[in-house]
Amino acid sequence: MLHALLIINKAGGLIYNRDFTDGLAKLTSNEYLVMAGTFHGVHAITSRISPVPGSSGMELLETDTFKIFCFQTLTGVKFLLITDPSQPNADVTTRKVYELYADFVMKNPFYNPEMPIRIDLFDSNVQKLVRQTNAAG
Amino acid sequence: MSFPAYHATVPVQSSPLQSVSRASSHGRRPPILERNLVKGRSNEVSLSAYAFLFCEMLSYATKKSSGIQDMEKKLSDFGYRVGIRSLELLVFRDRPNRRDTRLLNTLSFIHTNVWKTLFGRAADSLEKGTDNEDEYMISDNEPNVTKFIAVPKDMNQLSCGAFIGGIVEAVLYGCGFPAKVSAHSTGSDQFPLRTTILMKFDKSVLLREKGFEPR
CATH class of the missing domain: 3.30.1380.20 (Trafficking protein particle complex subunit 3)
Structure with a gap:
């Protein structure tokens, strides 16, 4: 089950967040911003200070009640998927979201890079992907 | 066709096009002006x-x-x-x-x-x-x-x-x-x-x- 999607730009700012399931605690937009900023910082630390050199940074954060999958693109954009602990193959889904992002956000002339994403086509395509994934899992 | 040098699908041995196509044969296509005007699959753009x-x-x-x-x-x-x-x-x-x-x-x-x-x-x-x-x-x-x-x-x-x-x-x-x-x-x-x-x-x-x- 996919719970939510967050997209963080390369400066650590939250540019997109959507909840997909009803059972989530309602966080304020400020709390989401804090969460995104914190994750960004921790990600930077885990990629710099690592026992084994050349680390890609944190990819999975796991708790009893949820998991956060993180996929960072070469340009530094991070896609965070908050899922059920039992969710398989969430990394595949993050890559699919990346594809949608490349298509419907970056190829949209009305979008300013690094700014919050408010694009209907992207929204509807993400919803479609999530519905498919949740139905299959 | 009236312009055989430009329309030949395979460049003739003695044609000057030959050297061009050889130079660009490493996975690269010939420049657009040297391609055949007749439609082919390769005319698609990403x-x-x-x-x-x-x-x-x-x-x-x-x-x-x-x-x-x-x-x-x-x-x-x-x-x-x-x-x-x-x-x-x-x-x-x-x-x-x-x-x-x-x-x-x-x-x-x-x-x-x-x-x-x-x-x-x-x-x-x-x-x-x-x-x-x-x-x-x-x-x-x-x-x-x-x-x-x-x-x-x-x-x-x-x-x-x-x-x-x-x-x-x-x-x-x-x-x-x-x-x-x-x-x-x-x-x-x-x-x-x-x-x-x-x-x-x-x-x-x-x-x-x-x-x-x-x-």
């Missing part, structure tokens, strides 16, 4: 590359224009330049020594041939306007040109299909059917990006068309 180009065209049009109508005019002018050139190529490829004089044939040529060449498939519908004799419409449920573009709410009158409108206008003009062409977004829930190209023909076209009809 949709992403195209989408980014169109993106820049739109930003340019936004920057250079004062309002939405002005912007659509600019897009339509861009399309016009594409249309007039592709007509030339299409006529050479698909219908040498032939010219349509009837309106319907020309319209179906646009609906099928032009669309297939430019967008890889035929348009979804070709209709006659119900209110006016001189109006025809071509609709595309998901135009490639605007596939990735969501127009923001504050500009919702803008139809990026104006570019396609310009192409159609140029093709019609080149065929001798002058018309006023406009593009409209007619999105529904099923096809949010549906675009309709409305063609309003010049009086002279309809008069001539009447002349063709048997008495």
Whole structure:
């Protein structure tokens, strides 16, 4: 089950967040911003200070009640998927979201890079992907 | 064909083209001016590359224009330049020594041939306007040109299909059917990006068309 999607730009700012399931605690937009900023910082630390050199940074954060999958693109954009602990193959889904992002956000002339994403086509395509994934899992 | 050196699919041994094709044989295609004009599979362009180009065209049009109508005019002018050139190529490829004089044939040529060449498939519908004799419409449920573009709410009158409108206008003009062409977004829930190209023909076209009809 996919719970939510967050997209963080390369400066650590939250540019997109959507909840997909009803059972989530309602966080304020400020709390989401804090969460995104914190994750960004921790990600930077885990990629710099690592026992084994050349680390890609944190990819999975796991708790009893949820998991956060993180996929960072070469340009530094991070896609965070908050899922059920039992969710398989969430990394595949993050890559699919990346594809949608490349298509419907970056190829949209009305979008300013690094700014919050408010694009209907992207929204509807993400919803479609999530519905498919949740139905299959 | 009259220009064998340019049209030969395999360059002749002694031809100067040979050295060019050898130099570029390491996975690279010959430059566009040296390729065969006859249609082949290899003439396709990446949709992403195209989408980014169109993106820049739109930003340019936004920057250079004062309002939405002005912007659509600019897009339509861009399309016009594409249309007039592709007509030339299409006529050479698909219908040498032939010219349509009837309106319907020309319209179906646009609906099928032009669309297939430019967008890889035929348009979804070709209709006659119900209110006016001189109006025809071509609709595309998901135009490639605007596939990735969501127009923001504050500009919702803008139809990026104006570019396609310009192409159609140029093709019609080149065929001798002058018309006023406009593009409209007619999105529904099923096809949010549906675009309709409305063609309003010049009086002279309809008069001539009447002349063709048997008495």
